[in-house]
Amino acid sequence: MKCSHPFVAVSFMFLSLLATDSLNAKPLDQGQQDAAAQNGHDEEKPVGPVIKDGEAQIADAFKDSDRWIRHDLWVETDFDSDGDEKLDRMHVDVTRPYQTEYEGLKVAVVYVSSPYFAGTAPGTDFFWNPRQEIGQKPTQRTVGPEVKRESNRLVISKRHTSDWVPRGFAVVHSSSPGTGLSDGCPTIGGKNESLAPKAVIDWLCGRAKGFTSVDGDDEVKAFWSTRKVGMTGTSYNGTIPLAAATTGVDGLEAIVPVAPNTSYYHYYRSNGLVRAPGGYQGEDIDVLYDYIHSGNPDRDEFCDCKVRDEEMAKGMARDTGDYNEFWAGRDYLNQLDDVKAAVLMSHGFNDWNVMPEHSYRIYDALNKNGVPTQIYYHQDGHGGPPPLTMINRWFTHYLLGIDNGVEKDAKAWIVREGDKPDKPTAYDDYPNPEASPIALYLSGNSPKRGNLSLDRKAGGGKEKLIDNFSFSGESLSQAETTEHRLMYVTPELKDSVHLSGLASLKIRMASSKPAANLSAWIVSLPWDESKNAKITDNIITRGWADPQNHRSLTEGEPLVPGQFYELSFDFQPDDQVIAKGQQIGLMIFSSDRNFTLQPEPGTELTIDLDTTQLTLPIVGGESQIRKCL
Structure with missing residues (x-):
């Protein structure tokens, strides 16, 4: 939250300021x-x-x-x-x-x-x-x-x-x-x-x-x-x-x-x-x-x-x-x-x-x-x-x-x-009043990219990732294959998708240790590698949560290794149009190198895909997303 300010010194006039009853002039x-x-x-x-x-x-x-x-x-x-x-x-x-x-x-x-x-x-x-x-x-x-x-x-x-x-x-x-x-x-x-x-x-x-x-x-x-x-x-x-x-x-x-x-x-x-x-x-x-x-x-x-x-x-x-x-x-x-x-x-x-x-x-x-x-x-x-x-x-x-x-x-x-x-x-307002929450479901293909779709019965099962803060979120999201994240993507969009509001993730997961970071990004793929592209052009929004706080924000509790826990959290608010031809991707990983603590690599997170879902705020709702997928 740092700001730069120009500090230009000028001399002051020191005035003896006296109260006055003069009336204010009207604009x-x-x-x-x-x-x-x-x-x-x-x-x-x-x-x-x-x-x-x-x-x-x-x-x-x-x-x-x-x-x-x-x-x-x-x-x-x-x-x-x-x-x-x-x-x-x-x-x-x-x-x-x-x-x-x-x-x-x-x-x-x-x-x-x-x-x-x-x-x-x-x-x-x-x-x-x-x-x-x-x-x-x-x-x-x-x-x-x-x-x-x-x-x-x-x-x-x-x-x-x-x-x-x-x-x-x-x-x-x-x-x-x-x-x-x-x-x-x-x-x-x-x-x-x-x-x-x-x-x-x-x-x-x-x-x-x-x-x-x-x-x-x-x-x-x-x-x-x-x-x-x-x-x-x-x-x-x-x-x-x-x-x-x-x-x-x-x-x-x-x-x-x-x-x-x-x-x-x-x-x-x-x-x-x-x-x-x-x-x-x-x-x-x-x-x-x-x-x-x-x-x-x-x-x-x-x-x-x-x-x-x-x-x-x-x-x-x-x-x-x-x-x-x-x-x-x-x-x-x-x-x-x-x-x-x-x-x-x-x-x-x-x-x-x-x-x-x-x-x-x-x-x-x-x-x-x-x-x-x-x-x-x-x-x-x-x-x-x-x-x-x-x-x-x-x-x-x-x-x-x-x-x-x-x-x-x-x-x-x-x-x-x-x-x-x-x-x-x-x-008229933010989020866009025409946006409604649409649930997308996960099917796995780890360590490659899995699928993100409207199909409630898509794939399912459980998939694992291994925490390693050495890899940045940007590099993980671009990787075709890696054990350090799970990635689920939509088909190429047939039309543009306008997101407006809060996306959310409902996830059921287990950790191999009593505590772990949980990070998630929503990205637009393929990654734009053009000369004038910004890193953030492909990062739609991000979110982070502590699985220890799955019950309460005020009182965390150590995780039982191997036991599954359910938690839900919102991503950062956004309003963005994802272009035709792009894919929307959900990346789940553990330590986010530039934001979270950096524990020793090796913690395993297991995600139950059957009870995990991504919700996106889509302008035009289900009819619009069905036209696009």
Whole structure:
């Protein structure tokens, strides 16, 4: 869940900010501007955002960055997370049009908070070693180098200022607890990471105090704020808007989380299995703590001891992978009751870092709760915001109060294969309402490829595989013959197949050892070996599970070697069109080298094909799949 951020230092103007009772100027739509021009009163028209076609436009009055007002402050929270017996203060910067200082203009706010603004830890030598047996106590990891705070600069970030200040908004940034010049301890999803942005929003709405220094008494007031706030950000920066929204804070009207981590359990575990985010093998929540902890060095010892070495070491249960109270407290799905901000979520279907389930599970729940929601999915990897015009319509409606009909737009926007990110296709919802679950059955031919079909009586029997993490999932899926995976494929498709939603696997299996990894991929074959092909082009979706958790996610149990167990789990959500002439394949294997722990090779898994089935969400349902197979 790592992000790169441009850190460009600029000088600040230090201002003595005084409260004012001046009225907020109303946004002008294009008709009002034209009428004012025809009447010869351009110079007298009220200053405010310019609206055209339901979107805030870049306006001459706001686009000169040399005239923007920039300043920083510290907002006082209502918690003390670093144990110094003082309420933590969050470091905040503000960039706003000069009219807010000299002409009485009040503006809405686009707010971004991050743990990354002050830099992150160097090196990769402090990860957990994944070479261990399943279910065993992990070896002690090496604690890596501390974060070297990049500077004590007062400009936290310039991100998003060029998009929104010229359109008549203020842009606000803050460093999250225990990072940059903010007080507190990083907790990686703990309660203070929700309450910190809430405090900043409370300050923007006149309910919390801001000060010119981290320990001073000189107050700063947000007299220029309309008390309408929107939040956005990518990855961890996209998590924080959701965290703030779960507090139900008044004034937070809309959020646009991009590839947000909505559950740290789902980031570091999968159905009871210890499973790393893609690209960060061996990482766990305590590693992420060390990666971002750039705050006050005087409080490092307290934070390291209390948060990392006590709370995290006890709660993360790396030996079992079980879901527990520690993880439940860092799962925002459990905290949605108070969310009232409108939510536009964005994610990539090939994001194997913060996987696409993170946005889907929240979107689905908020949709059912009646919260205004839309979702934008693309076919690429980590990151990727919605087109600016979508975000603009969202903020223009919910922050400026313009009736542009955005709440009546399509619920789901999906960038189809080969299309540009700013040309998504509109759908009534996600998953596609026309998709229905279709069961496919397995017949064996191990160690070669078996068959995947609609025939309930297909083949059956039992087949074995031998675990060996030395082989990557990509190489196993391309192999014609291997004992290290089982592969079942459909005939060549006679027509394209549109998958939309959650595929699932119901499996009956036995292990030769008391614990084992279980991994499954759905792939499109043959493998595309063309020059411009991406590895993910052939990986439709993936899933992982711990057979020890076949009864309960919160309490695993050792397997009896040779005894069969039934379990079911979902793959990552997807929306993909599989082309005519391709084959859909189900690959079952044990250790997934780039994601799971890596035990000594040799564990045998036996799959009972008679009671194992793959369910695919197919647009057009059974009639469509029968035309294709």
